[in-house]
Amino acid sequence: MLPTMRVIVFASQKGGSGKTTLAGHLAVQAENCGAGPVAVFDMDPQGSLAKWWNVRSADTPVFIHSEFGNLAQNLQQVREKQFSLAIIDTPPAVTRAIAEVVDFADLVVLPTRPSPHDLRAVGATVDIVEAKDKPMIFVVNAATARARITSEAAVALSQHGTVAPVNIHHRVDFAASMIDGRTVMEASPNGRSAKEIAALWEYLDLRLAKLDRAVLTSSDGTFGGTAAANGAGRPVPAFGRRALSQNRA
Numbered sequence: 453m454l455p456t457m458r459v460i461v462f463a464s465q466k467g468g469s470g471k472t473t474l475a476g477h478l479a480v481q482a483e484n485c486g487a488g489p490v491a492v493f494d495m496d497p498q499g500s501l502a503k504w505w506n507v508r509s510a511d512t513p514v515f516i517h518s519e520f521g522n523l524a525q526n527l528q529q530v531r532e533k534q535f536s537l538a539i540i541d542t543p544p545a546v547t548r549a550i551a552e553v554v555d556f557a558d559l560v561v562l563p564t565r566p567s568p569h570d571l572r573a574v575g576a577t578v579d580i581v582e583a584k585d586k587p588m589i590f591v592v593n594a595a596t597a598r599a600r601i602t603s604e605a606a607v608a609l610s611q612h613g614t615v616a617p618v619n620i621h622h623r624v625d626f627a628a629s630m631i632d633g634r635t636v637m638e639a640s641p642n643g644r645s646a647k648e649i650a651a652l653w654e655y656l657d658l659r660l661a662k663l664d665r666a667v668l669t670s671s672d673g674t675f676g677g678t679a680a681a682n683g684a685g686r687p688v689p690a691f692g693r694r695a696l697s698q699n700r701a
């Protein structure tokens with residue numbers, strides 16, 4: 453039997469929420485923490501993660517050229533090559549293609565900026581992830597220190613599911629480090645941004661380990677952790693839902 457390879461998909465319909473930034477940073481951090489080998493996939497036709505990787509001088513993580521139609525096959529290939537983690541970046545749109553990528557996820561990470569506009573937009577992505585019954589984690593990204601909207605955002609998001617207990621703050625080094633293919637850990641290893649990414653990876657790694665245990669203990673062979681991880685079963689207010697589903701409700 454092949455060793456387990458975990459798949460994390462970064463998704464959110466909102467452009468600029470931090471999918472590509474966090475996908476690249478967490479891929480490098482996972483590799484640094486021994487959770488690799490890590491394979492990264494860029495399913496966004498804009499190719500921001502691919503461009504980052506192309507100017508990167510480090511050998512890891514490994515970039516896999518893939519397209520929607522080949523993703524299943526390419527994931528199977530990296531699984532066979534004994535990769536431990538696949539990280540998939542997706543385009544900022546709600547399309548059938550995104551739903552297909554989410555199909556492969558063991559965990560979906562939904563980065564969200566703490567702004568009313570971004571918060572209102574999460575519903576469509578949440579709908580996709582919930583329809584696929586996948587565990588998901590919100591990450592508040594580009595937060596401003598001590599701003600009330602950050603904690604308000606976390607509270608609002610928690611109505612829909614689990615929010616990572618680590619906020620990623622808005623700092624120039626997140627953007628600047630990626631220009632030449634690096635990450636904040638490589639640009640300033642002792643900086644606050646690097647510490648946030650380390651803490652975020654530690655948390656996600658723990659969630660993945662919990663998912664493993666849930667699978668092992670599930671008596672009927674189905675995934676046992678979804679309800680708890682998604683917060684399913686709790687009443688969820690209409691906040692952030694698509695106007696269409698609100699009208700139907």
Ligand SMILES: Nc1ncnc2c1ncn2[C@@H]1O[C@H](COP(=O)(O)OP(=O)(O)O)[C@@H](O)[C@H]1O
Nearest residue numbers: 467468469470471472473594621622623626627
């Ligand atoms: N925490 C952050 N601090 C500062 N800039 C950020 C942060 N996260 C993302 N950015 C910047 O915001 C822009 C959009 O981020 P990106 O990761 O490309 O979002 P997405 O992939 O969701 O469209 C980029 O220019 C990126 O450098």
Ligand SMILES: [Mg+2]
Nearest residue numbers: 471472496500
């Ligand atoms: Mg992107």
